[in-house]
Amino acid sequence: MALLKGNAIVGQSGGPTSAINATLSGVIRGAADSDAIVKLYGMVNGIEGFLEGNIIDLSGLFFDEKKLSSLELTPASALGSCRKKLPPLSEDLGLYQRIFEIFKSHNIRYFFYIGGNDSMDTVYKLSEYAKTVDYEIRVVGVPKTIDNDLPEIDHTPGFGSAAKFIATAIKEIATDCSVYKVKAVTIVEMMGRDSGWLTCAAALPKYYTGIGADLIYLPEVPFYDNEFLDDVMAELEKHPNVVVAVSEGIRYENGSYVGASNQSGAVDVFGHKYLAGTAKNLEALVKREIGCKVRSVELNLLQRCASHIASATDIDESILVGKSAVSLAQDGATGEMVSMVRSDESGYKIEITKVPVSHVANKVKFVPREYINEKGNNVTKKCIDYITPLILGEKPIKYENGMPVHIRLK
Amino acid sequence: MALLKGNAIVGQSGGPTSAINATLSGVIRGAADSDAIVKLYGMVNGIEGFLEGNIIDLSGLFFDEKKLSSLELTPASALGSCRKKLPPLSEDLGLYQRIFEIFKSHNIRYFFYIGGNDSMDTVYKLSEYAKTVDYEIRVVGVPKTIDNDLPEIDHTPGFGSAAKFIATAIKEIATDCSVYKVKAVTIVEMMGRDSGWLTCAAALPKYYTGIGADLIYLPEVPFYDNEFLDDVMAELEKHPNVVVAVSEGIRYENGSYVGASNQSGAVDVFGHKYLAGTAKNLEALVKREIGCKVRSVELNLLQRCASHIASATDIDESILVGKSAVSLAQDGATGEMVSMVRSDESGYKIEITKVPVSHVANKVKFVPREYINEKGNNVTKKCIDYITPLILGEKPIKYENGMPVHIRLK
Numbered sequence: 001m002a003l004l005k006g007n008a009i010v011g012q013s014g015g016p017t018s019a020i021n022a023t024l025s026g027v028i029r030g031a032a033d034s035d036a037i038v039k040l041y042g043m044v045n046g047i048e049g050f051l052e053g054n055i056i057d058l059s060g061l062f063f064d065e066k067k068l069s070s071l072e073l074t075p076a077s078a079l080g081s082c083r084k085k086l087p088p089l090s091e092d093l094g095l096y097q098r099i100f101e102i103f104k105s106h107n108i109r110y111f112f113y114i115g116g117n118d119s120m121d122t123v124y125k126l127s128e129y130a131k132t133v134d135y136e137i138r139v140v141g142v143p144k145t146i147d148n149d150l151p152e153i154d155h156t157p158g159f160g161s162a163a164k165f166i167a168t169a170i171k172e173i174a175t176d177c178s179v180y181k182v183k184a185v186t187i188v189e190m191m192g193r194d195s196g197w198l199t200c201a202a203a204l205p206k207y208y209t210g211i212g213a214d215l216i217y218l219p220e221v222p223f224y225d226n227e228f229l230d231d232v233m234a235e236l237e238k239h240p241n242v243v244v245a246v247s248e249g250i251r252y253e254n255g256s257y258v259g260a261s262n263q264s265g266a267v268d269v270f271g272h273k274y275l276a277g278t279a280k281n282l283e284a285l286v287k288r289e290i291g292c293k294v295r296s297v298e299l300n301l302l303q304r305c306a307s308h309i310a311s312a313t314d315i316d317e318s319i320l321v322g323k324s325a326v327s328l329a330q331d332g333a334t335g336e337m338v339s340m341v342r343s344d345e346s347g348y349k350i351e352i353t354k355v356p357v358s359h360v361a362n363k364v365k366f367v368p369r370e371y372i373n374e375k376g377n378n379v380t381k382k383c384i385d386y387i388t389p390l391i392l393g394e395k396p397i398k399y400e401n402g403m404p405v406h407i408r409l410k
Numbered sequence: 411m412a413l414l415k416g417n418a419i420v421g422q423s424g425g426p427t428s429a430i431n432a433t434l435s436g437v438i439r440g441a442a443d444s445d446a447i448v449k450l451y452g453m454v455n456g457i458e459g460f461l462e463g464n465i466i467d468l469s470g471l472f473f474d475e476k477k478l479s480s481l482e483l484t485p486a487s488a489l490g491s492c493r494k495k496l497p498p499l500s501e502d503l504g505l506y507q508r509i510f511e512i513f514k515s516h517n518i519r520y521f522f523y524i525g526g527n528d529s530m531d532t533v534y535k536l537s538e539y540a541k542t543v544d545y546e547i548r549v550v551g552v553p554k555t556i557d558n559d560l561p562e563i564d565h566t567p568g569f570g571s572a573a574k575f576i577a578t579a580i581k582e583i584a585t586d587c588s589v590y591k592v593k594a595v596t597i598v599e600m601m602g603r604d605s606g607w608l609t610c611a612a613a614l615p616k617y618y619t620g621i622g623a624d625l626i627y628l629p630e631v632p633f634y635d636n637e638f639l640d641d642v643m644a645e646l647e648k649h650p651n652v653v654v655a656v657s658e659g660i661r662y663e664n665g666s667y668v669g670a671s672n673q674s675g676a677v678d679v680f681g682h683k684y685l686a687g688t689a690k691n692l693e694a695l696v697k698r699e700i701g702c703k704v705r706s707v708e709l710n711l712l713q714r715c716a717s718h719i720a721s722a723t724d725i726d727e728s729i730l731v732g733k734s735a736v737s738l739a740q741d742g743a744t745g746e747m748v749s750m751v752r753s754d755e756s757g758y759k760i761e762i763t764k765v766p767v768s769h770v771a772n773k774v775k776f777v778p779r780e781y782i783n784e785k786g787n788n789v790t791k792k793c794i795d796y797i798t799p800l801i802l803g804e805k806p807i808k809y810e811n812g813m814p815v816h817i818r819l820k
Contacts, residue, residue: 297710309718400618
């Protein structure tokens, strides 16, 4: 295959993570090393900013080791993000034409979009449209999401760092809660609208050290108030300080969210409901039915931005995935997403591969039933073994005035 | 003065901090080095556990460098804690007699109590009672509280680590919030029932890096809904992502808590109200009156237990304060609290001193008005200069299975 020479553009989309800039750095590193790519542009605020002509030149970062390593430990999308979903081709052909006019005017031959399920939909639509026009461009999806809910990939860049923060926070919170003798229940809520991957990470401290979350509830199994109360009472019999980890997306058998009564009913542009009251509702339930001391804690935004405790494994893999996007595209990949396969050999090892983006777009990977115990109130050893290698290792963090140093690109 | 030889006991009381075990380690190190102290006992669950005979021998830790340095980075009270307040002497003389019987039976001549305002009340009462009996014992208060609200001390051990976590978290959250172009307000709630010290720390990232909390509201100045809304609107004019830091204890002019309508009205044994709905209430206010995207985040328990990002300055000072408690007691101090004075010279320097515990017990040190700007919606440079040295430095954290290593004593 002849080398497709020209410029490239990279964008970030969807919710930020602690590792999404490591992936961006990987794309920059890959582009700098590439024979095919002349200039690398960045979309400011994803496809939305791109349509408004908001583009910056990232080529100045090529081989700038100091800035790139700083970028790799800066949380959130340094290029800005958006939540814009492209309409079907049939509804707004003009939009696709406009996007491609900008591609042409900058001689952009490579488009890398770093994002999750919804962003892969954009990659899919643009790569499908590209087939219909006389302009060669390779459109490659680069995975990221703390939710770990993308199919066709062993785990997603960004998940390991979020999981490391959660495991650490749960360990520290459970230690904090263990100091009093009074019976008390602490309910900690993790992100995860549909899948419970992040909440699974809350199981690690208790498994390894004996102190941590005693009960784990995931959206993958229906939630029953009475079973939950029985579980909590049984734990309170064993020790006075019970820690419960719940996913924001846990639902009753009829499908309604446990957190529903505290929510505004607001939905984002993808139609996803905002949920934030799950632990609060359970706090009220325990107070009413058990009557002991009870409190709720939402780990909230820090799950996706606490880069000061990023997983070195996650950061390194995120860089690798970004670099690999460039080399795969250069070798002809388009309409595909970079993926990772875990080798079956003993020890943890990842191999880079690619999958058709249509297998990923708008799809969700749930926690498999074999990762959840029979009662549905904790995880199994298989789950622990799956997550553990992803949270290993720490990066040296630079501090200035007592706070971690970040870099800004826009 | 003749050397008072005998055994010592140390207890921890009140809310845990990330540095309270560093102080415990300091007491152990001081006792190990002391000519006066033979054995060092630990009260399990403070004076409450002590009364039930729950005492352990800590002398085994003398000179155990590995365990002591691990203890110094373990969050929460490793000896357990309590919230027991001793009744006035006149109400229950028998209780004091029982306490002293246990002291005598173990030949305990030194009692170190690590705690905050309420714990200093225990130190005061026991030292007053000691004057009335024919048994020499020195009772010394060792300060700790993330709230930094003890009088007669430059700052409290535990505050620096909480402030470092808050400054870091606010920096990461503000960076996370900056990725979208849609106007949005993020309200972050810090602990601080009466004093706003912890919330002041939220001002650091914006001061030093331009990104962080744009508005700061403290309990020291009355809160007005309309002024708050005006402040937020003015910030939204300047940039789309506004971050607001509020203390849980902010109050309206009439004294009622902003977080009041979301609270259960429950009080702890000291009569303090539980507050947890301040940011939630302000979120609803902004949604109703401004109508933009808005969310609230409570930093919650991690403020006092995120020892993985402890301030090295705080940990080192906490150890020093613990050690100094022993040497001061050996030199005759009783009914006193170890204190720290900041030297007036250029550069940051701390000197150890002592103050009568009666000057501290049950008293609160507020953020002075000169640390708050005229409008009451931010802090001044004086406040920044006061806090900055306290959050400097990081300790090397040991990780196992991806999580920080902690030690257990009980």
